[in-house]
Amino acid sequence: MTEIRTPRLLLRRWNEDDLVPLSEINADPEVMRWIGDGxxxxxxxxxxxIERWEDEWDEEGFGPFAVELLASGELIGAVGLSVPEDLPEVMPAVDIRWRLGRQxxxxxxxxxxxxxxxxxALQDRGLDRVIAVHRAGNEDSENVIRKLGxxxxxxxxxxxxxHLLQIHTIDLTEYEA
Known part of the structure; x- marks a missing residue:
């Protein structure tokens, strides 16, 4: 099972206990306003x-992680990788994306x-390049993208x-620099 621990977070695959907390996040109009049609x-x-994300894990060897707080085990959202097949003009590509509860x-x-x-993505899964796609005007996501280099x-x-979408990239050489 693929897991990543950071100082405060556990990134892991999805389980049935994640459905209700993620649905509460997905029910918040402020969280969803920048995603799809809002x-x-x-x-x-x-x-x-969640089923689509787990299928992507099985097919691609990556997908969106369930993200929980190490201190409490509380699910706070999803962060991970996806193939943006709905955006043919950026393909082939792997997109990094995130969605956290507002709190x-x-x-x-x-x-x-x-x-x-x-x-x-770049070191464990051997990808050469990762993109981030965000809707123009979403300054919070743009700040995360900037922090990623x-x-x-x-x-x-x-x-x-x-909507106008902005495409950002990083490749392995830029990441290692």
């Missing part, structure tokens, strides 16, 4: 999402988990929702 997800759609924002958890995930590559239009 719609919240109910319990059933959250279960489908965990501003405490450095997203950056801590994303940094561990980036290291996992990723650089802006280009802007594209979300083919499904029409």
């Amino acid at each position: 719609s919240t997800l109910d319990l059933d759609r959250t279960a489908e999402e 965990y924002w501003g405490q450095g958890y997203a950056s801590e988990a994303a940094q561990a995930t980036l290291e996992f 990723m650089v802006h590559e280009r802007d594209i239009e979300d083919p499904e929702h029409g």
Whole structure:
């Protein structure tokens, strides 16, 4: 089982106990406002999402991690890797993404988990390049991207929702520098 420990967090695969806490995160309009069309997800759609993520782990050897606080074991969100098949103009690519419950924002958890995930991608999984895709205007995600050392590559239009998306990249050479 793939697990990563950081000073404050455990990144791990998903289990059935994660469904309710993740569905509570997914039900928060502030959390979801920058994701897809901004719609919240109910319990059933959250279960489908976790199932997709676990399938990605089985097929690709990576996927979004469940992120929990080491001190309490509390699930705080998802951070991990995904193949952005819904964005054909960036393919082939692996995207790093994150989604934390609002009460965990501003405490450095997203950056801590994303940094561990980036290291996992480039050093453990042997990827040469990782991208980050975020909706223009999402300054909090842009701050995490900057902390990861990723650089802006280009802007594209979300083919499904029409939003302006910003694509940032980092490759193994830049990461090791």
